[in-house]
Amino acid sequence: MAVIILDQLSKALILQILSFPDERVILNGFFKIVHWGNTGSAFSMFQGRNGVLALVSIAAIVILYLTRHHFDAHTLPGQVALGLIFGGIVGNLIDRVFRGHVIDFIYFYLIRRDGSELGFPAFNIADSAICIGVGLLFVLAWTSPSEKSAVQSAR
DSSP: OHHHHHHHHHHHHHHHHOOTTOEEEEETTTEEEEEEEESSSGGGTTTTOHHHHHHHHHHHHHHHHHTGGGTTTTSHHHHHHHHHHHHHHHHHHHHHHHHSSEEEEEEEEEEOTTSOEEEOOOBOHHHHHHHHHHHHHHHHHHHOHHHHHHHHHHO
């Protein structure tokens, strides 16, 4: 729930301080706060498919919920990881349903010698939560004691 609240509060703040598609340079040549809309998914893939991606989000929530026992969900780190993922998916789903696009506002970039920008795709708190949660699940799976003991037993 904390991820959803933080995500939606940060997006509400962006709506208050920046018009669409405005931007504010925070650190020239490195970081901007932007107000961009994304009807696609990560890296703006599937652009213009907001409705389909909303359905995919709902399916992901259901599938993750039904298979959560496979993801070390009985431990605190596993619960945190799944909480980050669920919160991130719901945060972006709220945008898709109520705004028709996901609000992205964190933008890192470099200025090339020719003056153009080389930027990482803009993202938001929900996107960060999903990535951190998935990364944490990978680390947990990699370091899982049950996996280590199963490997040692097989030897």
